Amino acid sequence: MKSFLLLITLCGALTCALPVVQETEKVAEKDMEFAKKYMESYYPESDSTPVRRSRIIAADKIQRMQEFFGLRVTGKLDSSTLDAMKKPRCGVPDLGEYNTFPNSPKWGKRDLTYSIQNYTPDMHQADVDDAIERAWKVWSDVTPLTFSRVYGRPADIEISFAARSHGDYMPFDGQGGQLAHAYSPAFGGNAHFDEDESWTRDLQGTNLFLVAAHEFGHSLGLGHSNVWGSLMFPVYQPWDPQNLRLHTDDIEGIQYLYGPPEDDEGSSGNPAPPPKIPTEAPSTDLCNSDLAFDAVTTLRGETVFFKDSFFWRKHPSRSDIEKTPISAFWPALSSGIDAAYESEADDTVFLFKGHKYWATKGNIIQPGFPKNIHHLGFPRTVKKIDSAAYDKSSKKTYFFSGNKYWRYDEAKNSMEKGYPRKITADFHQIGSNVDAAILHNGHFSLFSGSNQYEFDSKTKKFLVMKRSNRWFGCL
Structure with a gap:
């Protein structure tokens, strides 16, 4: 029981892995069991609600999941809902738009350090270094934060590759399961990547840069977003790694915690409130009277x-x-x-x-x-x-x-x-x-x-x- 309670505590502070898509179940009973486990993991009842075993899933819980993923809200376990459940995703429960962890934990300083504890044999070390550095830059470009790598001494955030059990009560489950997880600032922000996955610099396997950029958002205090297309959406999205751009939702979330870059707001050190959605007229190219669409x-x-x-x-x-x-x-x-x-x-x-x-x-x-x-x-x-x-x-x-x-x-x-x-x-x-x-x-x-x-x-x-x-x- 103590181990179970500790596991629940860690999942509240930890962003768990991005599961790989599983083969579609052909038996309805297996689909139901899979869906029940999915809902228990990502749409749990409140702590005060007793756990009840049931052969069905309450319609309102399915509706919550469908609303989060922008699906047609039916309250039924239809094929589109099952397909969405089986997509690659992170392991923590789903919340609402941009979100932070409970009590909005964040780092109390702007200049953070990180260390790479070991390397995956799947990639050249220089490519791993480049992917990690670029993943941090995704967040430093829109905040006053800086990220510096250190060697041979303790760092604020430690990055490592590990397989199966690796000492944090959240074991990886081999190839085809969870891809990575990262802790919130309240628990140190460390990020772990599953060594059993096939890590790559492109999209032939699991792109390290894309997963790292997502996980580092968690290391800085962001939870999951229900905005499709945002980096913090729980599903792993194999975008072109050379053209990744943060969604407005990601920017609003991280700037709520740390404020915009100093060049934007000066160096007062006070975090900015969540930015307002622009209300000005659209850009001139959109309002060109000759604009035509394909x-x-x-x-x-x-x-x-x-x-x-x-x-x-x-x-x-x-x-x-x-x-x-x-x-x-x-x-x-x-x-x-x-x-x-x-x-x-x-x-x-x-x-x-x-x-x-x-x-x-x-x-x-x-x-x-x-x-x-x-x-x-x-x-x-x-x-x-x-x-x-x-x-x-x-x-x-x-x-x-x-x-x-x-x-x-x-x-x-x-x-x-x-x-x-x-x-x-x-x-x-x-x-x-x-x-x-x-x-x-x-x-x-x-x-x-x-x-x-x-x-x-x-x-x-x-x-x-x-x-x-x-x-x-x-x-």
């Missing part, structure tokens, strides 16, 4: 606008617009997304480029992709898709290519009869080409050049024409 889609509650090698993310409850390199989220794709659409029920976004398309859950491209667009039933004369829009009420996807459009039945996995049709036959005002499309609040928004044309999704009646950048509040 593709538009929803993505876990946000609206995403693709242009060349970047995309902008617009959250319905936030006024800031985030610009991100496509390769930072999907390393296999660098630029030129032709079309995109989301199937919310499956938590899947489909991305089209030339004659290929990819299925991705979050930023993880699914096995078996890319595929050829002709597998969907397009004739060989169609070389690429210009735009796509999904109607979740009818489970039909509209594909636009050239001066024609098709309608695809997602339930039957086939093109509908009677298509293709001329775009001008049904969408009279837009002309013959659609650059981007999205179905939003019962309206088609079809983009052509710098204009968007709205139509009723059922009757296809023309409603209004606007500038494409009106989505960003531009006049």
Whole structure:
């Protein structure tokens, strides 16, 4: 019992490993057992609540998990929820947006030291040194903190590689399990990496820089965030390690503890309050009257606008617009997304480029992709898709290519009869080409050049024409 209580105490202060995705269970009973263990680990009851064994999981607990991950909130253990549970992630319970550990522990000084106790044989020592140094720089760039490596003497934060039991009551479980864990400042901030994993400088194995940057956030006092795309999101996200940029949520969290860099706020030494979300008008490139998009889609509650090698993310409850390199989220794709659409029920976004398309859950491209667009039933004369829009009420996807459009039945996995049709036959005002499309609040928004044309999704009646950048509040 003492060991169990100590383990619970440590998990409250410790950020535990990023589990590797396990093989999908084929037996419903095994899925239920897996889900029960997941909920007990990451969505535990309060300390005063007695532990009760049950064959089912309370719907409100599943709803909490679904809300945290931006899934469709059903309260049911559906396939999308199980898929999310099986993704790589950290082992501490999930909280809310940017968060700190209980009582917001932080370091009482700005100049911190670290030491590397040993090395993994998976990488050259110089590459390990570089990954660790760059991971610290992620946080020093947005705070007044400095991180200096020391040799042969005690350091504030010790970094080590270890396998299985390694003296902290939180043993690693071999390859395919937890990747790393780190303690909060209240418990010393040390970071441990599982030696049984395959550590790399790229994305062929587990990228050391990405995991270290996440764990060092915990070493500085940050808990987990429910903002998808943030570094402190509990799921390991294999971004392009050369293009990692901190999410606004990460910056707000760390600056709540330590304040902004001195160059920003002087050297008063007082931590800044959580920064306010910008309320000023969007940047001038967004408000350029000639702005046109390559593709538009929803993505876990946000609206995403693709242009060349970047995309902008617009959250319905936030006024800031985030610009991100496509390769930072999907390393296999660098630029030129032709079309995109989301199937919310499956938590899947489909991305089209030339004659290929990819299925991705979050930023993880699914096995078996890319595929050829002709597998969907397009004739060989169609070389690429210009735009796509999904109607979740009818489970039909509209594909636009050239001066024609098709309608695809997602339930039957086939093109509908009677298509293709001329775009001008049904969408009279837009002309013959659609650059981007999205179905939003019962309206088609079809983009052509710098204009968007709205139509009723059922009757296809023309409603209004606007500038494409009106989505960003531009006049």
